[in-house]
Amino acid sequence: MTNTQLGGFVAELADLMALDGAGRRRVSHYRRAAMVIRRFDHSLAELIETGADLSRVPGIGKGLAGYLGDLVRDGASPRLERYRGRVPPGLPGVLRLDGVGVTRARVLWHAGIDSVEKLGNALANGELRGLHGFGPAVLSRVQRGLAAMAALSGKSLLSEAGRAAEKLVTSLRGAGLVVEVAGELQRRLEIVATVDIVCGAESEEVWAEADNCPGVTLGSRQGSNPIEVSLDGVRSRLWAVPPGVIGAVVHHLTGPPAYLEALADRARGMGLELTPAGLDGAGEASGTESTIYAALGLPWIPPELRNDATTLARADHGLPRLVERGDIKGDLHMHTTWSDGAATVRRMVQAAADRAYRYLAITDHSPSTGVVAGLEAAGLRAQAAEIARVQEDYPDIRILRGCEVDILPDGTLDLDDEILSELDVVLASVHSVFAMTAARMTDRIIRAMENPFVDVLCHPTGRKLGRRDSYPVDVREILHAARRLDVAVEVNGGPRRLDLDHRGLCLCGELGVRVVVSSDAHSVTRLDNVNYGVDQARRGWLQSSQIVNTGTLGEVSGWIGRRRR
Ligand SMILES: [Zn+2]
Ligand SMILES: [Zn+2]
Structure with missing residues (x-):
């Protein structure tokens, strides 16, 4: 059992206890423990199996150690079953919704609304009006939460889709097959409906190899190609094609349709026909992406840019060299055990050094975040002493002292x-108090950026994929202000955030707003979330020169000092 799974069971228990009416303090202890467990570095299951005493792990404690032991040894827990018996099965799902906490979920339950589906119906039928705690602001928040949840329903976050695909691709390649990823995953969309994996081999061989891969469930195979596949629950399709056309098929499946149509139009204008197997009439070697583009008189267009006819119009004027992961020289946003991170300063620094960051x-x-105990001035000064000590041991990487400061409702810090x-x-x-008009939220954020010490505006729209949409805010106005004040805006690499999104990032490019690509890591491994930020920056047509943290230490320090003189 993985730490993620164990953390999930602890979070589930916390939810059930809360809904059942348990005390706030116990529940929040369990919630924190779930976070600690998910971010724990070693396999807890292994530790339990070797007889280690988990009650001594900070944040876990005695009660939970027994619970985890039951889960690892028996795959079940009497305690969990007891709570599952007391709470309607659909009710914990309601808690996932933005705007619905434990108190409101219990109000809903008493009103007979005990699942997300019922909540959606009740909202549509106006049945929530008058219910205690469900004023107009909360109702509109719940509505947006439902929309965000529906947008992810049956689909996967880019990170989940990527991990699932990688497992199968690695397994198939290990069997000697030629395998490529296509479709939405290849275009690095933040939400992937279906993962497409294409193999250049006979279908029977492909199906047989896929069947051997753990976590893979094959759909019906009778005569169909592709076959539907579930990869650790991620909806996927597995295609078997002749090796000679795999490049063209991958291109076709990567789409999207509006883009392929524009490309087909262009081909027709040149007396060629673009088919799923390549270009007809363009000679022998038209089965690869590069030959297709060359024959159409276009540069190869990276999948992240493929959208529709406008992509081609832009490509005709030449393509930028898009930023790449290797261009990133440092990470300007991460958390440690000083607030809600799982790793110490030293471990984060070591991990950054491992990634060859400079x-x-x-x-x-800062303190107001609400969810976690943030740092006051005294805490930040104490942290400075620790940073100085760690810095001595890492002469090759510069540790910058920073803080993610909350923007208060009035725009002060x-x-x-x-x-x-x-x-x-x-x-x-902005981490809390989202319920305000777009005009007020925009003013609030701009006022914060006007503070001469602010360097970066983080996750500017506040969206959390599957949980909540952006708060109402005028992104264009924010970006104009960012340009005027020379404040950078972030593309946050957290898979649920990816905020700004590619549209906002395109606008940054047009307006000349500097961008920071960061991980917002709360643990060592999550430093790699910066990769998802790079994906979105590429979708936003950004080049390395537009991104602050592709700069050298000297360049970044020079920029940070710009407004403080
Ligand atoms: Zn944040
Ligand atoms: Zn953060």
Whole structure:
């Protein structure tokens, strides 16, 4: 059993206990424990099997150690079953919705609304009006939450789709097959409806090899190609094609249709025909992407840019060299055990050094975040001493002192200028109080950016995929202000955030707004979330020169010092 699964069981227990009416303190202990477990570095199941005493792991404690032991040894827990018996099965799902906490979920339950589906119906039928705690602001928040949930329903986050596909692709390649990823995953969409995997081999061989891969469930095979596949629950299709046309098929499946149509139009104008197997009439070697584009007089267009006819119009004027993962020289947004991160400063620094970064910023939360205990000025100064000690041991990587400061509802910051002036880099974020008009939210954020110590505006729209849409905000106006004030905006690589999205990033490129690509890592492994940020920056047509943290340490320090003189 993985730590993610174990953390999931602890989170489920916390939800059930809360819905059942358990005390706030116990529940929040369990919720924190779930986070600790998910981010734990070693396999807890292995530790349990070797007889280690988990009750001594900070954040777990005695009660949970027994629970985890039951789960690992028996795959079940009497305690969990007891709670499952007390709470309607659909009710914990309601808790996932933005705007519905435990109190409101219990109100719904008493009103007979005990699943997301019933909640959607009740909302549509106006049955929530008058229910305690469901004023107009909450109702519209719930509505947006339902929409966000529906957008992800049956689909996968890019990170989940990518991990699932990689497992199968690695397994098939290990068997000697030629395998490519196509479709939405190849275009790096933030939400993937279907993963497409294409093999250049006989179908029977492909199906047989896929069947051997753990976590793979093959759909009906009778005469169909592709076959439907579930990869660890991620909806996928597996295609078997002749090896000679795999490049063209991958291109075709990568689409999207509007883009392929525009490309087919162009081919027709040249007396050629674009088919799923390549270009007809363009001679022998028209079965690969590069030959297709060459025959059409176009540069090869990276999948992340493929959208519709406008892509081709832009490509005719030449393509930028899009930013790549290798261009990123440091990460300016991460958390440690000083706030809600799982790893110490030292471990985050080591992990950044392992990724050959030249610099990193430690940016724990300020106090107001609400969910976690953030750092006051005194805490930040104490952290500075630790950073200085770690810095001595890592001469090749520069540790920047930073903070992710909350933007309060009136646009002021959660820490005063005196402490901010001591930091190397200041990030500003909205983490709470989303219920305001777009005009007020926009003013709030711009006011925060006007503080001369703010360097980066983080996750500017506040969306969380599958949970909540963006808060109402005028992104264009924010970006104009960012340009005027020379504040960078972030593309946050957290798979649920990916905020700004590609449209906002395109606008950054047009307006000349600097962008920071960051991981917002709360653990060592999540530093790699920066990759998803790079994907979205590429979808936004951004080049390395437009991104702050592709710069050298000297360049970044120079930029950070720009407004503080
Ligand atoms: Zn944040
Ligand atoms: Zn953060």
